[in-house]
Amino acid sequence: MNMEPLHLTRCSINTATLGHREPIDVTIDRIAKAGFGGLAPWRHEIEATDVRRIARQIRALELKVTGYCRSTYFPASTQAQRVANIQSNVQALNDAAELGAECFVMVVGGLPEGSRDLCAARSQVKDGIGALLEQARKVGVPLAIEPLHPMYAGERSVVNTIDQAHAIARELDPYHDGFLGIALDVYHCWWDPQLEGAIGSAGKDKRILAYHVSDWLVPTTDLLLDRGMMGDGVIDLKGFRQRVENAGYAGMVEVEIFSRDNWWKRPPDEVLQTCAARLQSVC
Amino acid sequence: MNMEPLHLTRCSINTATLGHREPIDVTIDRIAKAGFGGLAPWRHEIEATDVRRIARQIRALELKVTGYCRSTYFPASTQAQRVANIQSNVQALNDAAELGAECFVMVVGGLPEGSRDLCAARSQVKDGIGALLEQARKVGVPLAIEPLHPMYAGERSVVNTIDQAHAIARELDPYHDGFLGIALDVYHCWWDPQLEGAIGSAGKDKRILAYHVSDWLVPTTDLLLDRGMMGDGVIDLKGFRQRVENAGYAGMVEVEIFSRDNWWKRPPDEVLQTCAARLQSVC
Structure with missing residues (x-):
């Protein structure tokens, strides 16, 4: 492999x-202050304060916003709730635009309460993204569908592979004017036997809008909150980035680690310094 | 849906x-005694006793052995260890034959210690299964590759989808004389966006050798030992069986539940009675 080492200005937290x-x-x-070139904030952080003030702070620091996290889940038991979910996402898109976000991250949601119908939930997801796309174009913020690991299919996302996300993007946006793509997260996709082809195909189609890194720990003790720091797990991170860059992606590399019992207990500056070191050594 | 209700003689534990x-x-x-038509025992149970005596007991009770669990993992850091793993599986195949097992369940193994090379591990798996196939034919016990849920790709199985298992079977055994197929487990595969096509294709090719049921709980509190009783989770079990039977599978339905904090704490007869009731109502 013959990749450029990552410079922190290309990295986001x-x-x-x-x-x-x-x-x-x-x-x-x-x-x-730690030298990163960007960040990806969450709605509950932004919605708790004044989005314009935060946007000014981000611009003054010349940080990129590599994604705004995340969509309200689309599937629901009632039509009224599904409409409300889309409406909530329209509101979030306006904030994403205010922040200058490079994409709005679509974590699409799992099965509605009491349902076992994956097919219906997937259909609701497609309808929801379709309903949001016009607003995305209007405010100038692309939608990035993030396929989540299959272990989240019940509760968090019925979109579980890159190919599946790409198929939705192609169907809803066949002429691709840049407002519907995919957020690739190594944690969700690293196991996929179709990985190389799926990344290549998504990249050729210019659908890769974001690239997230962390690591898969062995053993993993919690389905949600036990992600590893890059280098501490089994994902071939350099190999993954090589594939993504070979597919034409030249954007930022965003670190996203949920780690209740380890990194979330450490001082924030220690976490940032470790991210910086690992991004430049193992990613 | 218009399926026959499951009779317990078609069900296995x-x-x-x-x-x-x-x-x-x-x-x-x-x-x-609970009325099931079969069982699938584990090697550590059989190897702790006299396999011939157990085989006689099973025959006397007219039980089918729907699978023998399970292969020694194939991938390893050294060639010597990989050879030893195959040898261990040859031995187990002999016991499977003695038991009259309908298949030897291939849980193929994850990444070797210290490795991040999924591609190499998958290649080692293919080589290992290939090396075992002649012995399977000789003793008359088919090998059933069981794709495991992607959350086990690190430690337990680098074969994670039906399509992937099917591709291995076709490559190693293109003329298909009945000794290399797939064990389908709803817990591992239910989320797959390619499910319907994958089952149809494997069935058309007569590769489905076993069908396992349990349920996916929401939330799931442990990656390995928190499977649900059929009906307690979100898997569309009737829909899954319909697909499997539409694909030509007419074999047994095997219950496989790992449940440290719930079912493994209940009296065995209660567990069996619950399995019987659920198999006949929700599967």
Whole structure:
């Protein structure tokens, strides 16, 4: 492999990595001070404060917003709730635009309460994304469908592979004017036997809008909150980035680690320094 | 849907469902007494006793052996260890033949210690299965590759989808004389966006050698030992069986539940009665 080492200006921190323990403006200052080129904030952080003020802070620090996390889940038991979910996403898209986000991250949702109908839920997801696409174009923020690991199919996402996300994007947006693509996260996709072809195909189609890194720990003790720091697990991170870059992706590399019992207990600056070191050595 | 209700004579109990708390001969008697038509024992149970005696007991009770669990993992860091793993599987195949097992269940193994090379591990798996196939033909026990859920790709199985298992079977055994196929487990595969096509294709090719049921709980609290009783989770079990039967599978339905904190704490006869009731109502 013959890749450029990652410069921190190409790297971004998803604020979940720090455990959401401090107000967003403090977090933003820490990320900038540590030398990163961007961040990806969460709605509950932004919605708790004044989005315009935060947007000004981000611009003043010359940080990129590599994604705005995340969509309200689409599937629901009633039509009224599905409409409300889309409406909630329209609102979030406006904030994403205010923040200058490079994409709005679509974590699409799992099965509605009491349902076992994956097919119906997937159909509702497609309808929901379709309904949101016009607003995305209007405010200038692309939608990035994030396929989640199959272990989240019940509760969090019925979109579980790159190929599946790509198929939705092609169907809803066949002429591709840049507002519907995919957020690739190594944690969700690393196991996929179709990985190489799926990345190549998505990249050729210019659908890769974001690239997230962390690591898969062996053993993993919690389905949601036990992601590893890059280098501490079994994902071939350099190999993954090589594939993504071979497919034409030249954007930012975003760190997103949910780690309740380890990294979320450490001082935020230690976490950031470790991310910086690992991004430049093992990613 | 218009399926035959399951008769218990078509149903089998994987002994893991009872938590391996009693000697295998006691377990076998319980399963027969509860009216099931078969069982799937584990090697550590059989290897702890006299395989011929157990085989006689199973024949006397007219139980089918729907699978023998399970292969020694194939991937390893050294060639010597890989050869030893195959040899261990040859030995187990002999016991499977003695038991009259309908298949030897191939849980193929994850990444070797310290490795991040999925591609190499998958190649080692293919080589290992290939090396075992002649012995399978010789003793008359088909090999059933079981794709495991992607959350096990690190530690337990680098074969993670039906299509992937099917491709291995076709490559190693293009003329298909009946000794290399797939064990389908709803727990591992239910989320797959390609499910319907994958089952149809494997069935058309007469590769489905076993069908396992349990349920996916929401939430799931442990990656390995928190499977649900059929009906307690979100898997569309009737829909899954319909697909499997539409694909030509007319074999047994095997219950395999790992449930450390729930079912493994209940009296074995209660577990068996619950399995019987659920198999006949929700499967």
